Amino acid sequence: MSETNVSTLVELDQIEKSFTKSGKVLDDISLKINQGDFVSILGESGCGKSTLLNMIGGFQSPSNGRLLIGGKPVKKPGRQAIMLFQHYNLLPWRTVQKNVELGIENEDLSAEERRDRALAYIKLVGLEKSKEQFPTQLSGGMQQRVAIARALAIKPEIILMDEPFAALDTFNRYHLQDELLRIHEQEQSTIVLVTHDIDEAVYLSDRVIILDSNPGRIKRSVNVEMPKPRDRSHGDFQYFRKTIFDAFQFGQSENQLDYHI
């Protein structure tokens, strides 16, 4: 295998993951993610997408293989990779401002520096007017924006997203996808997104990794070579959707598919 170069942020080399009860869940996963990449992982339910994300985040260890972030083995969760979930995990008794400050309370910052940094990311996600509100006063889309601001304030090297927009209605989901693209461009973040939504993967990603099941292996990697922001009605967009859809359809009857297209 080649040496990790400057732009490679995450490197998985022949990763396997087995659980005592479930047996081998992931097999022979080799993948490089460059700094600033937006990579989506698509696959059937239970194929190991969350397990893969958890390993990159240091929440679980590979059974075999090598997993490096910035050239160093991932041994435990840390600030290098932050996970965002479908449920926003905000503290209901804290305001937006205080929720965003939460992740940086252990950092060596004065109260003013902490407040200013949190506020900068609250502004970035367009919630400045809501900074003194509590989570229950916000829509689901706004709560997810708070969670995104909280993750960004930590300045992680990589943001891991496990179906972050699945709980939102279509309108809010499209809106948040556009926000995420803007943030990705502005912050040059590295993002790994697990999704069931082919349209979402094509709209957002530089690369879509399609996993097989039992055990989860990389079936196909598709580079979505289209400028952003993307037009969902463009022929090239349809082409990438179809390419990915066909990769799933192979060997399956249509009624087994559980994907939004």
Ligand SMILES: Nc1ncnc2c1ncn2[C@@H]1O[C@H](COP(=O)(O)OP(=O)(O)OP(=O)(O)O)[C@@H](O)[C@H]1O
């Ligand atoms: N801690 C664990 N102990 C035992 N088995 C586990 C554990 N975590 C995950 N698994 C098993 O590993 C397999 C992959 O689970 P995982 O949650 O990674 O799949 P997924 O692709 O994210 O699924 P979904 O799309 O439904 O969220 C499943 O069979 C699951 O039961």
